[in-house]
Amino acid sequence: MINFRVNGEQRSVDVDPSMPLLWVLRDVLDLTGSKFGCGIAQCGACTVHIDAQPVRACVMPISAVAGKDVLTIEGLSPDGEHPVQQAWKQHNVPQCGYCQSGQIMSAVALLSSNPSPSDEEIDNYMQGNICRCGTYTRIRAAIKDASAHYSLAKNVGDEA
Amino acid sequence: MSAQVQNVSRRRFLKTTGIGAGGLVLGGIMPAFSPVWAEHPQSSNELNLFVSINKDNTVNIVCHRSEMGQGIRTSIPQVVADELCAQWDKVSVIQGLADERYGSQNTDGSRSIRRFYTTLRQMGASARTMLEQAAADLWKVEVSTVYAKDSFVHHKDSQRKVSFGYLSESAAKLSPPSTETLTFKSKKEFQFIGKPIDGIDLPDIVTGNADFGQDIKIEGMLYASIERSPVVGAKVKSFDGDAAKVVAGVVDTYQMPEQPSPVVFHPLNGVAVLASNTWSAMQGRKALNIEWDLGANASHNSDEYLAEIKHRIITPGKKFRVAGDAYAKFDSAADRHEATYTMPYLVHAPMEPPAATAIVRDGNCEIWACTQTPQSTQANVAGALGIDPSKVKVHVTFLGGGFGRKSKPDFSVEAALLAKHTGKPVKVVWSREDDIQQGYYHAISAQHFAAGIDENKQVISWLQRTAFPSISWTFTGTVDEPQAGELSLGFGDVPFAIDDLVCETHKATGHIRIGWVRSVSNIHHAFAQGSFVDELAAKTGKSTYDMWMSLLGEDRMVDPKTQGFDYQNYGEPLENFPIDVSRLKGVLVDVVSKSGANQATAKNEGWGISVQRSFVSYVAVATKVKVEDGKVTVLEMHSSIDAGTVVNPDRVRSQQEGSMIFGLSLALMGEISVKNGAVEQSNYHDYPVLRISQCPKIESYIIASDAPPGGVGEPGTPPVAASLTNAIYHASGVRIRELPVNKVMSV
Numbered sequence: 001m002i003n004f005r006v007n008g009e010q011r012s013v014d015v016d017p018s019m020p021l022l023w024v025l026r027d028v029l030d031l032t033g034s035k036f037g038c039g040i041a042q043c044g045a046c047t048v049h050i051d052a053q054p055v056r057a058c059v060m061p062i063s064a065v066a067g068k069d070v071l072t073i074e075g076l077s078p079d080g081e082h083p084v085q086q087a088w089k090q091h092n093v094p095q096c097g098y099c100q101s102g103q104i105m106s107a108v109a110l111l112s113s114n115p116s117p118s119d120e121e122i123d124n125y126m127q128g129n130i131c132r133c134g135t136y137t138r139i140r141a142a143i144k145d146a147s148a149h150y151s152l153a154k155n156v157g158d159e160a
Numbered sequence: 161m162s163a164q165v166q167n168v169s170r171r172r173f174l175k176t177t178g179i180g181a182g183g184l185v186l187g188g189i190m191p192a193f194s195p196v197w198a199e200h201p202q203s204s205n206e207l208n209l210f211v212s213i214n215k216d217n218t219v220n221i222v223c224h225r226s227e228m229g230q231g232i233r234t235s236i237p238q239v240v241a242d243e244l245c246a247q248w249d250k251v252s253v254i255q256g257l258a259d260e261r262y263g264s265q266n267t268d269g270s271r272s273i274r275r276f277y278t279t280l281r282q283m284g285a286s287a288r289t290m291l292e293q294a295a296a297d298l299w300k301v302e303v304s305t306v307y308a309k310d311s312f313v314h315h316k317d318s319q320r321k322v323s324f325g326y327l328s329e330s331a332a333k334l335s336p337p338s339t340e341t342l343t344f345k346s347k348k349e350f351q352f353i354g355k356p357i358d359g360i361d362l363p364d365i366v367t368g369n370a371d372f373g374q375d376i377k378i379e380g381m382l383y384a385s386i387e388r389s390p391v392v393g394a395k396v397k398s399f400d401g402d403a404a405k406v407v408a409g410v411v412d413t414y415q416m417p418e419q420p421s422p423v424v425f426h427p428l429n430g431v432a433v434l435a436s437n438t439w440s441a442m443q444g445r446k447a448l449n450i451e452w453d454l455g456a457n458a459s460h461n462s463d464e465y466l467a468e469i470k471h472r473i474i475t476p477g478k479k480f481r482v483a484g485d486a487y488a489k490f491d492s493a494a495d496r497h498e499a500t501y502t503m504p505y506l507v508h509a510p511m512e513p514p515a516a517t518a519i520v521r522d523g524n525c526e527i528w529a530c531t532q533t534p535q536s537t538q539a540n541v542a543g544a545l546g547i548d549p550s551k552v553k554v555h556v557t558f559l560g561g562g563f564g565r566k567s568k569p570d571f572s573v574e575a576a577l578l579a580k581h582t583g584k585p586v587k588v589v590w591s592r593e594d595d596i597q598q599g600y601y602h603a604i605s606a607q608h609f610a611a612g613i614d615e616n617k618q619v620i621s622w623l624q625r626t627a628f629p630s631i632s633w634t635f636t637g638t639v640d641e642p643q644a645g646e647l648s649l650g651f652g653d654v655p656f657a658i659d660d661l662v663c664e665t666h667k668a669t670g671h672i673r674i675g676w677v678r679s680v681s682n683i684h685h686a687f688a689q690g691s692f693v694d695e696l697a698a699k700t701g702k703s704t705y706d707m708w709m710s711l712l713g714e715d716r717m718v719d720p721k722t723q724g725f726d727y728q729n730y731g732e733p734l735e736n737f738p739i740d741v742s743r744l745k746g747v748l749v750d751v752v753s754k755s756g757a758n759q760a761t762a763k764n765e766g767w768g769i770s771v772q773r774s775f776v777s778y779v780a781v782a783t784k785v786k787v788e789d790g791k792v793t794v795l796e797m798h799s800s801i802d803a804g805t806v807v808n809p810d811r812v813r814s815q816q817e818g819s820m821i822f823g824l825s826l827a828l829m830g831e832i833s834v835k836n837g838a839v840e841q842s843n844y845h846d847y848p849v850l851r852i853s854q855c856p857k858i859e860s861y862i863i864a865s866d867a868p869p870g871g872v873g874e875p876g877t878p879p880v881a882a883s884l885t886n887a888i889y890h891a892s893g894v895r896i897r898e899l900p901v902n903k904v905m906s907v
Binding site for chain 1: 227229230231357358361362363365366367368369370371372374375377383408409437438440442451509510511512513557558559560561562563589591592617719810812815817818819820821822843845846849850851852853855857858
């Protein structure tokens with residue numbers, strides 16, 4: 001049995017320890033928001049957070065997740081109103097939507113570590129997430145908008 | 161979806177309607193509305209094929225086309241709801257099952273709105289008329305004194321109003337009005353058509369709740385991963401599945417039934433590994449030991465093949481469109497320019513690899529698939545199982561991209577065959593490697609262009625030749641030259657005002673599955689044509705813009721049929737959708753003026769432009785690049801589209817953005833190579849697609865037009881490649897005639 005937390009809930013799974021986290025999430029725990037795109041950490045569609053750090057779940061053996069905290073798109077916010085999700089809706093970012101869970105999880109990780117990224121910083125951070133539909137310009141714009149919220153939150157925090 | 165298939169209601173509302181001349185089969189029986197993954201509300205009253213209304217005043221509108229990012233699940237309801245006079249927040253969408261009564265559901269060819277705009281308006285107007293009649297009957301007043309607005313019917317002479325929901329039961333009992341009696345809104349009355357309404361599925365997508373083909377799960381389901389023949393036509397000589405079977409989670413191995421030739425939509429031959437989860441199936445597959453009989457196509461090497469057709473293309477070919485005598489004019493011309501262009505095979509590589517889930521039970525089959533073509537899925541699955549198509553129920557999930565790959569139902573047939581074999585639900589999961597190596601590829605090609613130029617630097621004669629393996633080869637195994645349908649895509653429809661012009665083809669047979677990829681043959685044809693126009697501009701000392709204007713000539717309608725070509729015009733009559741030179745010029749003028757592509761640039765920078773009519777829409781693209789130390793940086797791309805009437809301008813713009821990126825990706829880096837009959841690339845590391853760090857600043861413009869709706873999903877791609885390589889030429893002096901760009905420059 002491997003024990004870890006997913007979106008705040010304690011989970012135990014009895015699987016091959018080499019099974020990547022992605023397949024545990026999708027096939028065992030029925031959390032299909034994280035997507036299978038390449039299987040070799042090339043496309044970012046499976047991006048989740050482990051202990052607040054973005055990882056590609058498709059290459060992360062479940063044995064390495066024991067005792068850790070996993071956050072998936074399903075757990076990002078209770079109501080789908082996380083600032084990054086709001087910005088995504090504001091800019092009508094998705095086309096097919098398949099890569100967008102991963103894009104959003106990467107964007108959240110970016111803004112958590114860098115609340116006011118420059119254009120170049122956005123491109124550098126987000127280049128591991130492929131969107132074949134070509135939503136990149138809207139992703140940039142949405143991150144900029146969400147950034148305003150993060151910067152505000154940070155400033156408020158500073159004052160407090 | 162939940163852990164088991166819900167027992168979708170089979171109730172049928174049988175009814176006839178007056179609507180339905182033409183292709184859409186509406187004159188007959190109404191279908192049951194079986195929403196995907198949900199019970200149909202028992203309180204719902206169906207007014208026609210596309211519209212049902214619930215007691216709570218909500219409206220269900222059917223989307224019969226597949227959603228793959230183009231926004232059709234928003235655009236179709238926009239059209240229907242507008243004529244229905246429904247309130248937008250009362251509308252929900254039901255994804256249509258495979259059903260011939262919808263007319264074609266094959267979501268490709270950029271035709272969802274183009275083909276169904278009028279029908280969808282009729283559906284909304286018909287339902288609204290029935291609701292108004294029901295209200296008039298209720299109030300015992302003349303129907304001319306009532307009107308529908310915001311999901312209520314109002315009485316003009318009193319303050320009375322009554323909800324659609326209240327009226328729906330009595331309205332559903334009325335005979336639908338005949339088409340001739342329907343009234344429609346004028347453009348200025350539109351509430352939803354032409355408005356940038358938010359995507360209806362946005363909330364589900366940003367929370368990870370949209371279910372794609374890969375996401376389906378059914379209780380007791382097995383997961384399958386299939387090792388398929390590396391070469392088209394190869395057969396399994398023998399296989400050893402013992403090592404696979406000892407992999408934890410693996411349940412069984414199974415040799416797929418051997419498929420006939422030609423390949424058509426049949427699955428490729430191979431061996432499936434069935435397991436209790438995806439990972440185990442994939443691991444088990446790696447342990448398979450298969451001996452293949454590779455067959456004749458194992459001799460195919462794409463580099464040799466390209467060299468062959470490139471050699472052949474400079475010799476006279478088979479003429480299929482002729483005006484005057486171009487060859488004679490070449491002899492008398494003061495000058496002449498020639499160039500040969502090539503492109504490699506390409507593959508779709510949608511973010512979601514294909515996936516399908518099937519149950520076969522009691523002579524019936526139920527399928528969930530990310531398919532662009534539920535009806536073809538139904539027919540092919542029925543054929544493979546030997547049952548009637550009426551016994552096959554096809555649910556369309558969200559598609560994680562399509563680009564043409566998912567209009568081939570081979571993966572659904574695999575799921576059905578495995579479900580039949582095992583007696584259990586089976587999900588077939590394609591990996592990225594499967595997707596890239598077992599695709600239906602965009603054809604490898606060579607094009608040759610020549611122009612005669614007189615003393616006044618005018619182009620007086622024109623020759624163009626093309627050679628590429630035809631999509632028809634996939635379906636016949638014998639067709640060995642481009643077909644009229646493919647030559648109609650940006651080649652035989654050349655709109656230039658040149659009296660002496662000839663279009664020719666050359667032989668080119670198939671060796672791997674050839675299919676259609678976003679904008680199809682337009683990709684290579686527009687690259688060659690748009691490049692050659694730029695070359696002629698350079699040769700004669702004109703701007704590319706002036707050369708385009710000179711070649712296009714006077715505003716007029718072009719009919720390639722008058723010069724002997726069986727031109728197909730995307731299945732549309734030329735009377736309704738002519739090749740209108742003024743609209744080609746219109747988008748070019750628009751994009752040049754808005755982008756500044758006619759302005760001087762800094763050193764090592766350059767603009768490139770190109771324009772193309774495809775899918776009866778018109779698109780011009782301007783691209784600005786910087787070339788420094790052998791590296792291309794794409795700085796800006798601008799696109800202007802004239803797609804006639806537009807339903808959702810935001811989704812049209814997003815398709816333009818995506819089309820530009822798709823075209824840029826293939827022009828910069830797209831290459832599938834084949835060695836000994838097998839595709840050499842396997843994943844995004846060796847079949848790179850554009851990343852955000854390579855994405856330029858992008859602008860897209862829409863020309864206001866009242867013309868009938870044209871295509872939107874594909875027309876943005878064709879002009880991109882030439883605009884890019886032309887820009888590279890103007891920035892660096894390097895002319896790229898063989899794509900992709902990364903053969904000679906870093907990108």
